[in-house]
Amino acid sequence: MARTNTKPVSQQPNAPDFLAWHVVDKGDKSFWNMVGAAWRHKDDRDYTLHLDVDSINGRSVLRQPLEGPESQKQDDKGRA
Numbered sequence: 001m002a003r004t005n006t007k008p009v010s011q012q013p014n015a016p017d018f019l020a021w022h023v024v025d026k027g028d029k030s031f032w033n034m035v036g037a038a039w040r041h042k043d044d045r046d047y048t049l050h051l052d053v054d055s056i057n058g059r060s061v062l063r064q065p066l067e068g069p070e071s072q073k074q075d076d077k078g079r080a
Contacts, residue, residue, distance in 0.1 A: 014039065019065050020051060024058035038062055 016037030024031045036051035049062075 016065065017047065018062040020049065021061045021063060022053070022055045022058055023061055032061075035060070 017040045018038040019034055020036035020038060021032045022035045023033075035053045035055070036049065038047040038049045040047055
């Protein structure tokens with residue numbers, strides 16, 4: 001029996017619905033580091049969370065990405 005090799009239709013990667021941030025408070029400053037992202041499931045009931053690291057201290061925050069070129073410049077500006 002011959003097998004047919006078919007390539008799956010390439011899907012465009014979709015942008016995440018949320019970015020995951022690890023936040024550490026040091027005195028009156030907060031330091032934000034992006035650690036992952038979350039994507040909404042097709043049924044709109046759940047999210048898949050992908051973390052590049054797991055925090056032991058501080059807190060984790062999910063925020064919607066900014067629109068436009070500013071989204072590339074999200075840095076340590078203390079968002080809460």
